[in-house]
Amino acid sequence: DTEVTQTPKHxxxxxxxxxxxxxxxxxxxxxxxxxxxxxxxxPELMFVYSYxxxxxxxxxxxxxxxxxxxxxxxxxxxxxxxxxxxxxYLCASSRFGDSRLEQFFGPGTRLTVL
Amino acid sequence: xxxxTQSQPEMSVQEAETVTLxxxxxxxxxxxxxxxxxQPPSRQMILVIRQEAYxxxxxxxxxxxxxxxxxxxxxxxxxxxxQLGDTAMYFCASDSGNxxxxxxxxxxxxxxx
Numbered sequence: 749d750t751e752v753t754q755t756p757k758h759x760x761x762x763x764x765x766x767x768x769x770x771x772x773x774x775x776x777x778x779x780x781x782x783x784x785x786x787x788x789x790x791p792e793l794m795f796v797y798s799y800x801x802x803x804x805x806x807x808x809x810x811x812x813x814x815x816x817x818x819x820x821x822x823x824x825x826x827x828x829x830x831x832x833x834x835x836x837y838l839c840a841s842s843r844f845g846d847s848r849l850e851q852f853f854g855p856g857t858r859l860t861v862l
Numbered sequence: 863x864x865x866x867t868q869s870q871p872e873m874s875v876q877e878a879e880t881v882t883l884x885x886x887x888x889x890x891x892x893x894x895x896x897x898x899x900x901q902p903p904s905r906q907m908i909l910v911i912r913q914e915a916y917x918x919x920x921x922x923x924x925x926x927x928x929x930x931x932x933x934x935x936x937x938x939x940x941x942x943x944x945q946l947g948d949t950a951m952y953f954c955a956s957d958s959g960n961x962x963x964x965x966x967x968x969x970x971x972x973x974x975x
Binding site: 781789790804855 | 895897899908912953957958965967
């Protein structure tokens with residue numbers, strides 16, 4: 749199994765809703781990442797988990813809350829989002845907690861905040 | 863801090879021809895890696911090719927090769943025998959380990975039949 753899966757594929761939410769994005773990999777990778785990608789822009793790193801510990805938080809607003817329940821699963825909890833948070837949210841993973849190795853990306857969750 | 867610059871927002875190439883995508887970078891690290899990632903329309907981002915900075919030999923993967931000029935901090939991607947499936951956004955990226963992957967703004971490549 750060499751893939752990263754993300755659910756849901758699409759999500760529409762209001763500014764007062766609470767929702768969660770899910771990412772899963774079964775490649776035994778020990779680093780997992782959340783990126784935000786706006787249209788026609790490169791991905792922007794949000795969070796990095798290395799060996800299930802949050803190692804990087806790129807000054808992301810607290811309305812985004814990451815969680816890594818185990819080495820295969822990564823969640824992103826969303827609360828009180830703004831319309832400008834609408835974007836494609838990508839999850840990725842890499843072996844051994846080293847981002848210099850290849851990152852495997854999921855297909856993304858396309859989020860629309862109304 | 864690392865920066866990655868892609869100066870060609872869009873390019874096009876005829877099927878079966880060769881195209882070169884440019885990338886320059888800046889880093890103060892000695893041990894870093896350079897990448898080209900491909901993001902096809904509505905599909906997953908995948909790694910095209912990776913180069914370790916300490917290796918002088920240019921990386922190649924089938925029809926894809928790089929021209930790594932360390933002193934000039936240049937890392938271009940050559941695609942030979944272009945195919946319709948090569949149509950995608952191509953991101954150049956740099957990673958030193960101390961600061962994770964930094965992407966350039968991307969080059970949108972269209973392969974024309």
